[in-house]
Amino acid sequence: MTAVYEPCYEPWDETRGAEIIAEHARQEGATLVILHALQEAFGYIPEAAIPMVAQALNLSRAEVHGVFTFYHDFRHKPAGRHVLKLCRAEACQAAGGDALAARAEAKLGVSLGNTTADDRVTLEPIYCLGLCATAPSAMLDGRLVGRLDEKRLDALVAEAQR
Amino acid sequence: MKMKIFVPRDAAAVAVGADEVATAFEQIAQKRGLPIEIVRTGSRGLCWLEPMVEVATPEGRVAYGPVSTEDVASVFESMASNGPHPLRLGVADELPWLKRQTRLTFARCGVIDPRSLDDYRAHGGYKGLERALSLGSDAILAEVTASGLRGRGGAGFPTGIKWKTVAQTKADRKFIVCNADEGDSGTFADRMIMEGDPFLVIEGMTTAAITVGATKGYIYIRSEYPHAIEAMKAAIIAAERGGYLGSKIGGSTYSFDLEVRVGAGAYVCGEETSLLESLEGRRGLVRAKPPLPAHHGLFGKPTVINNVLSFAAIPFILSEGARAYADFGMGRSRGTMPIQLAGNIRQGGLFETAFGVTLGELVDDIGGGTFTGRPVRAVQVGGPLGAYFPRALFDTPFDYEAFAARDGLIGHGGIVVFDDSVDMRKQARFAMEFCAVESCGKCTPCRIGSTRGVETIEKIIRGERVSENLALVEDLCNTMKFGSLCALGGFTPYPVLSALKHFREDFVPAPTTLQAAE
Numbered sequence: 149m150t151a152v153y154e155p156c157y158e159p160w161d162e163t164r165g166a167e168i169i170a171e172h173a174r175q176e177g178a179t180l181v182i183l184h185a186l187q188e189a190f191g192y193i194p195e196a197a198i199p200m201v202a203q204a205l206n207l208s209r210a211e212v213h214g215v216f217t218f219y220h221d222f223r224h225k226p227a228g229r230h231v232l233k234l235c236r237a238e239a240c241q242a243a244g245g246d247a248l249a250a251r252a253e254a255k256l257g258v259s260l261g262n263t264t265a266d267d268r269v270t271l272e273p274i275y276c277l278g279l280c281a282t283a284p285s286a287m288l289d290g291r292l293v294g295r296l297d298e299k300r301l302d303a304l305v306a307e308a309q310r
Numbered sequence: 311m312k313m314k315i316f317v318p319r320d321a322a323a324v325a326v327g328a329d330e331v332a333t334a335f336e337q338i339a340q341k342r343g344l345p346i347e348i349v350r351t352g353s354r355g356l357c358w359l360e361p362m363v364e365v366a367t368p369e370g371r372v373a374y375g376p377v378s379t380e381d382v383a384s385v386f387e388s389m390a391s392n393g394p395h396p397l398r399l400g401v402a403d404e405l406p407w408l409k410r411q412t413r414l415t416f417a418r419c420g421v422i423d424p425r426s427l428d429d430y431r432a433h434g435g436y437k438g439l440e441r442a443l444s445l446g447s448d449a450i451l452a453e454v455t456a457s458g459l460r461g462r463g464g465a466g467f468p469t470g471i472k473w474k475t476v477a478q479t480k481a482d483r484k485f486i487v488c489n490a491d492e493g494d495s496g497t498f499a500d501r502m503i504m505e506g507d508p509f510l511v512i513e514g515m516t517t518a519a520i521t522v523g524a525t526k527g528y529i530y531i532r533s534e535y536p537h538a539i540e541a542m543k544a545a546i547i548a549a550e551r552g553g554y555l556g557s558k559i560g561g562s563t564y565s566f567d568l569e570v571r572v573g574a575g576a577y578v579c580g581e582e583t584s585l586l587e588s589l590e591g592r593r594g595l596v597r598a599k600p601p602l603p604a605h606h607g608l609f610g611k612p613t614v615i616n617n618v619l620s621f622a623a624i625p626f627i628l629s630e631g632a633r634a635y636a637d638f639g640m641g642r643s644r645g646t647m648p649i650q651l652a653g654n655i656r657q658g659g660l661f662e663t664a665f666g667v668t669l670g671e672l673v674d675d676i677g678g679g680t681f682t683g684r685p686v687r688a689v690q691v692g693g694p695l696g697a698y699f700p701r702a703l704f705d706t707p708f709d710y711e712a713f714a715a716r717d718g719l720i721g722h723g724g725i726v727v728f729d730d731s732v733d734m735r736k737q738a739r740f741a742m743e744f745c746a747v748e749s750c751g752k753c754t755p756c757r758i759g760s761t762r763g764v765e766t767i768e769k770i771i772r773g774e775r776v777s778e779n780l781a782l783v784e785d786l787c788n789t790m791k792f793g794s795l796c797a798l799g800g801f802t803p804y805p806v807l808s809a810l811k812h813f814r815e816d817f818v819p820a821p822t823t824l825q826a827a828e
Contacts, residue, residue, distance in 0.1 A: 218576065283653060
């Protein structure tokens with residue numbers, strides 16, 4: 149039952165990109181919908197896709213670039229093989245999240261917001277997973293983990309490094 | 311007889327192993343050759359007991375929790391023999407934590423199968439809409455207004471007035487938008503209801519649509535909530551198939567289409583005008599008001615934009631009548647509020663109760679204090695933009711006006727508890743830092759003020775000209791409070807100023823006693 153997400157992305161391909169854009173372009177206010185779809189397929193938003201989105205939606209490149217850069221979710225380059233997100237908001241802070249974040253940083257040798265040198269793990273902060281009564285919480289490639297403690301965190305880090 | 315076991319699929323339960331527990335039950339049942347039926351429900355909201363599983367018995371559903379995969383075998387035996395077990399909690403409906411609540415909005419959450427339209431209808435679902443269809447627009451507006459329902463997103467604006475404005479505005483198209491961008495730390499009620507009773511949200515939105523004459527609706531859900539997104543999408547498809555969305559809703563002449571849109575990690579998009587910009591495919595820049603979204607909202611058309619919990623309160627109001635809802639509460643805060651107890655708390659979860667319960671009751675009595683066992687020192691109420699309250703203010707009743715009178719806000723009903731190890735300088739700094747990162751950048755007090763705020767609080771932490779810098783922070787907070795376009799810049803001063811006011815000792819070093827010269 150456990151959803152184990154092994155992220156698997158296609159390499160950037162212009163024809164495939166154009167297909168994805170065309171699939172969603174007729175929706176009202178489609179920019180975010182398209183950017184989400186592109187990132188779901190390729191793992192990030194390739195620079196080359198921006199003018200294509202602009203043209204499809206009759207917007208300027210600057211406008212699409214503006215949307216792309218406004219939202220934290222959209223990636224400029226592929227993430228590591230696994231993405232470990234640690235909730236850094238107040239409820240998790242109250243439950244010992246600060247120390248756990250520092251521990252994860254030390255174990256992985258990167259600070260929050262960065263990817264390990266071997267491209268295996270991207271460690272990111274997230275501002276609230278809505279698991280505030282089972283804090284602190286984390287998400288590894290889409291799988292949620294609550295009541296995080298040192299043991300559980302270490303297991304998650306080890307799993308991400310595999 | 312087939313044993314019926316209920317295991318939550320709520321994200322908070324899944325995060326502590328509910329999926330694995332469900333699988334383990336299937337395996338043991340197979341091994342024992344006993345047929346079982348597993349129903350995946352929402353969460354009852356007793357989060358410290360998750361995964362909390364239940365079994366149907368002639369006495370009612372008996373709960374066990376927190377159940378880990380290692381416990382499944384023995385819990386299964388206890389269920390099969392109706393025998394004792396250390397994790398056996400008794401009949402779920404009789405649990406004191408649930409019995410003390412007044413569950414109007416969350417009545418079905420954790421009880422029914424959120425994927426089943428039939429289950430929803432069997433538990434009173436769509437009764438509100440049926441009555442709404444027979445009442446017509448004016449009478450629905452009268453009911454919603456009389457219920458006293460105020461926007462549950464935090465602003466507390468009367469829902470009836472908002473709907474009436476949209477109903478009276480003439481336009482070729484109107485929209486219903488549900489704000490499910492629940493970004494406040496310490497809040498999870500929107501997520502829970504979307505995952506545990508998604509048809510309720512759809513019913514509330516549909517009622518709004520027929521009232522104001524809208525034909526299209528959007529639910530804007532934050533990307534951090536993949537389970538809620540999935541649940542709402544599945545429910546929309548089921549409602550369409552069941553004739554409750556699309557054309558001729560419930561056999562009427564009304565049409566209403568609903569679509570889920572996913573946010574992209576911007577906290578400010580929880581602000582309604584920023585959300586509308588985002589839905590239109592733009593940067594989430596806050597719009598100046600007026601014009602109000604009710605006149606000039608999504609794509610420039612009249613739009614009802616309400617929080618998930620506001621829409622979710624509607625079906626009860628329509629099915630049971632405005633009076634039944636308004637009978638609960640105090641002062642101008644009518645009805646119930648789903649309160650979320652979070653952070654360092656022993657018994658955290660969702661507690662729906664009438665307005666008027668005091669902060670102290672919620673934290674000490676219902677929440678049972680901290681899980682670290684240390685004394686409660688501060689509680690932040692209302693998310694990252696809410697004030698920190700000390701124990702001295704624990705007599706404050708949960709009520710929009712009472713909190714405002716004490717320079718706080720109830721916001722979306724989240725309460726985050728901190729023990730005595732908290733450093734309030736850090737929390738004040740975090741409030742400013744969060745605002746700096748999440749500011750949409752449109753107005754100067756928020757964009758620049760928050761960055762200057764971080765710098766100044768850091769100076770205080772380093773002990774540089776503390777009293778001057780404290781005065782500066784207070785002054786800056788006033789500028790942000792009165793000069794910002796929206797609640798992000800405007801309310802960030804709440805946590806900062808409350809930390810300064812109630813926890814002054816953290817900011818000002820204790821007076822050093824002069825050492826006698828040797």
